Amino acid sequence: MNYEVIIGLEIHAQLATKTKAWCSCEISTKAFENTKVCPVCSAQPGALPVLNEKAVEYAISSALALNCKINPHSSFDRKNYFYPDLPKGFQITQFPSPIGTDGYISIKDSNGNEKKVGIERVQMEEDTGKSTHMAGASLINLNRCGTPLIEIVGKPDIRDAKEASEYYKKIQSILVYLGVSHGNMQEGNLRCDVNLSLRKKGDTKFGTRTEVKNLNSFKSVEKAIEHEIQRQAALLDSGKKVEQQTLLFNIDTGTTKVMRTKSNADDYRYFPEPDLLPLIVSEAQIKKLKENLPELPDAKIKRFMQQYSIPYYDADVLTSSKELAQYFETAAGAYKGEAKKASNWIMVELLKLINESGSDIAKSPVPALELANLLNFVLDDTISGKIAKDVMQKMYDERISAAKAIEKMGVKQISDTSALEEMIKKTLTEHAAEVDRYRKGEVKLYGFLVGQTMKNTKGQGNPKLINDILKKLLDG
Secondary structure (H helix, E strand, O other), X not given: OOEEEEEEEEEEEEOOOOEOOOOOOEOOOOOOOOOOOOOOOOOOOOOOXXXXXXXHHHXXXXXXXXXXXXXXXXXXXXXXXXXXXXOXXXXXXXXXXXXXXXXXXXXXXXXXXXXXXXXXXXXXXXXXXXXXXXOOEEEEEOOOOOOEEEEXXXXXXXXXXXXXXXXXXXXXXXXXXHOXXXXXXXXXXEEEEEEEEEEEOOXXXXXXXXXXXXXXXXXXXXXXXHHHHHHHHHHHHOOOOOXXXXXXXXXXXXXXXXXXXXXXXXXXXXXXXXXXXXXXXXXXXXXXXXXXXXXXXXXXXXXXXXXXXXXHHHHHHHOOOHHHHHHXXXXXXXXXXXXXXXXXXXXXXXXXXXXXXXXXXXHOOOOHHHHHXXXXXXXXXXXXXXXXXXXXXXXXXXXXXXXHHHHHHOOXXXXXXXXXXXXXXXXXXXXXXXXXXXXXXXXXHHHHHHHHHHHHOOOOXXXXXXXXXXXXXXXX
């Protein structure tokens, strides 16, 4: 392609407070429509907002985790626009003076190299209500109106769809690790806008950008970017101009449609919010919140690699969610062998079952301690590694312990040398001709005799002991 792709993401994250940003209404996604509202969030005349202190703490913690500078003196503004689910006719947000600025996170680029993506600002604001369009009408639910948000405005440092998806995933992971947001995109806890433009390779000036709004999955972010790159490139190649527009993406058709001609900051008529005092945060408060930050994904990756001697790939996968990281640590701590074995079983066998069932690690029918028990049974030769996969399936399907699954399946490994020797002698007697040919030099028949012995033991013979005893009897 003749163009360089310039991408910046704006991520909106609902904060996991119990009450709304400016009032004491409970935040609930399951409540009946328009029951979690009051004069403040429904914009009744004379109602005044009061700032939620917990929302401020969550916003500062998020900004710190994103390596931002915290502004000790920030303020709120009114962003004026009309929409039916915004009863005030403006959104309370932060414009010239946000809570955090000039941060970054590290991701892996498309070539697997570490890359820093800048974060321009982290600002506090409020969510709107929810519109449902049906039967030629629009229904408005104000339960969500006034829910505290942070908007994370990324710098235009991203160059392709894969990087954008990695950046989005990393932001989600950090917020969930912090406990400041549920990060559930299906429920609208986390939403993303993609700003994208193209410029001729070698140019330094940005092209005209478009904004694709309200993308709520990693897949939709990637698909929307891929489509928009092709659309803009086709326009430029044909000598046409890209218009500055706000777009909606339909993941089913893989296409965008125009929502409105893009507005600039001046169009929103920002002005200071007169009903909220400036937000002043002391250095002591910032220091305390910084000290209370939990171990974040990047730090956990490094620790996993050092403490458990696993490669970067494993550590990256296992820290992709807080629950998965905890599962691994519990399993690795209870397993008596090398942690790499636990890592392999979690990433390959367990996650395969979870993905096939459409579940997640938090709801795994196989608890971490039971996975460790299963691996310990392999380690002490109670069962073979091959049979352990079948045992795992039964544990998952029937939600039973490793010991119970082994008992029900009757697959306990035979490690009694006397019993195995009798079974092997039976195999040699049944296949005397093959034994004679082996002893005359057809050594490839050894594998056949091992297989027949395993068949006689119904797959339960200890492979190492079978090999030792068979070789001794054949050579003898």
